Amino acid sequence: MPRNVRHILPRVASQRREKLTAVIPAFEEAGNIASVVRELQSLSKRNSKIDFVVVDDGSSDGTRELAIAAGARVISHPYNMGIGVTVQTGFRHALAHGAQYVVQVDGDGQHIPDEIEKLLPPLIAGTADVVVGTRFAKGQGEGLQTTTFMRWLAGRALSLTIHFLTGSRISDTTSGFRVFNREAAEYIANNYPDDYPEVQILVNLARRGFRIVEVPVRMRSRTAGASSINWWRAIYYVFKVMFSSFMDKVRR
């Protein structure tokens, strides 16, 4: 924690235990979940302010059992309800247990838990409400190998859409690796779009005045299983987000 910002912000200076809860949404991630859990365990052993919870979205491949066996706390949906509700469940749990910050770490192992601490400083300093871990480091070519060309193209389109709608510059709009402060997390716990929510939620948050910043992080390719996004869905995704965002803009 940067000591120099402590005296500037009395809110932070109070010796409140700033708990961070990592929410791991997982659906059919039997191949990845155990290693994600292990990584988070070693992280929370090093940093006692960090804990985590796995939210199993009604997987049938034993994701839940594997996560429990690995020693994680698991919340399991009785049936599959989609990523939106899954994240929301995790956030509600985290907030109910007094988390000051909530981070989403995907259950597919793409997000590297050790990078969480890189995302925290803007929140602790109070200069942002949401920090997005981005694959596309500013001014650096690296990071692109973790994504395909189609995703990159879709990402550019979404990034421009968001810039047009909200004025925020976010290069990696589909990154699910995000830390929220309590206020932003509360907003999400109550309003989270259903399908393909990553981009939509950024638009919604930005429009409600939450400050979003990006921090470059390392990410991995999937280690097992297939991505839920394919070519056609990517195109649908781009148009859906553009459409609903424009509708949102028109409506108010």
Added chain:
Amino acid sequence: MLALTLKRAWLTHLAAALGVYYPPTALFLVLSFFMIVMLVHFSMVVSKLLTQNQKLAQKVALLEAEISFKDGADPSHDSNAA
């Protein structure tokens, strides 16, 4: 609907008002209109129920988790069996 079926004069009148040449077609039109209204209504009801059901399931999941965390063990029943 029934009235239009029984009172052919009304139906003829309605058909004329709508500019429909063959009166039974007007009846069909009225029928289709009500069907569409009902479909939209059902669609609204279904999506409302879906949302409520998801909220409920979410709550169940959260409560179940609370219990299992308190016990320090996982609930041994298989929630995916149903």
